[in-house]
Amino acid sequence: MRQGGRWDDLGERLGVGAVVAAIGLACVWVGGVVFSLLTIVIAGVIVWELVRMLDRTAPAGVIAIGSAAALAVAEFLPPGYALPLLLAPVFAGFSQLAQRRATFAIFTLLILIAGFGLNVLRVDFGFLWMMWLALVVIVTDVFGYFAGRFIGGPKFWPRVSPKKTWAGTVAGWVGAAFVGGGFAWYTDATTQLVPVSIAISMASQMGDIAESAVKRRVGVKDSSSLLPGHGGLFDRFDGMLGAAVFLLLTEQLIGFPPGSAG
Incomplete structure (x- = not known):
């Protein structure tokens, strides 16, 4: 019974995860308006989930629609014009929450920057490197999930994430290294990609x-x-949020893709 309890969400988790990944990669491959619409919808839903968690009295739907609308307009403008639009929903929503306003402001800004930035990355680097980014995030999650349950051991931060172990955390890094090595071999990027x-x-x-x-x-x-076995879109895309923002902040510093002529 105890063993079964550890894996009772596996089938549902893998099935829903596979569908979400397939839809996401298909939209990345098509690019253009299709990918923009995907990022707009996901960002809007995540903001809605965030507001509902932080303050049940706040108009989550209105704030989410406003955030999605701002992102939709921003994605079709030059970056300089887009930046104020990405900040506007943060100020508007800030005034509507009665509590946890700082948390709302920080996360909403990151969500909208990630949504906008993913489109920039898609245009600048193309499908191949967007697939690399997605695979790193997916493999990190999958390796971490299985290593955490097979190996167990010390918890990473039990007070915040009771199921996350050091074994799963390190396994995610190992999986990402394999993805980086594979892409370095397949492309003209150097081994710095690892x-x-x-x-x-x-x-x-x-x-x-x-x-x-x-x-x-x-x-x-x-x-x-919204997503059986995963929770909400925020639960499913929190890793992509962190990865996308980090790549946006560092890709100029490292000359991404490292060593690549293209």
């Missing part, structure tokens, strides 16, 4: 931990119940 992939994996895990901290603070298990 440690870059590990860093992206770490940023993905920090996104997961940050969301877990918010949920622990407000006393909820999941951001919503």
Whole structure:
């Protein structure tokens, strides 16, 4: 019975995760308006989930629609014009919450920057490197899930994320290193892509931990119940949020893809 309890969510988790990943990668491959619409919808839903967690009295739907609308307009403007629009929903929503305003402001800003930035990355680097980013995040999650349950051991931060272990955390880095090595071999990027992939994996895990901290603070298990086995979109995309923001902040510093002529 105890063993079964550890794996009773596996089938549902893998099935829903596979569908979400397939839809996401298909939209990344198509690019253009299709990918923009995906990021707009996901960002809007995540903001809705965030507001509902932080303050049940706040108009979550209105704030989410306003955030999605601002992102939709921003994605079709030059970056300089887009930046104020990405900040506007943060100020508007800030005035509507009665509590936890700082948490709302920080996370909403990161969500909208990630949504906007993913489109920039798709245009600048193309499908191949967006697939690399997605695979690093997915492999980090999958390796961490299985290693955490097979190996167990010391918890990473039990007070915030009771199920996350050091074994799962390190396994995520190992999986990311394999993805980076594979892409370095397949492309003209150098082996620096391996440690870059590990860093992206770490940023993905920090996104997961940050969301877990918010949920622990407000006393909820999941951001919503939209995705069986996963919770909400915030629960599913928290790692991508951390990874995307980190890549946006560092890709100019490392000359991404490292060593690549393209």
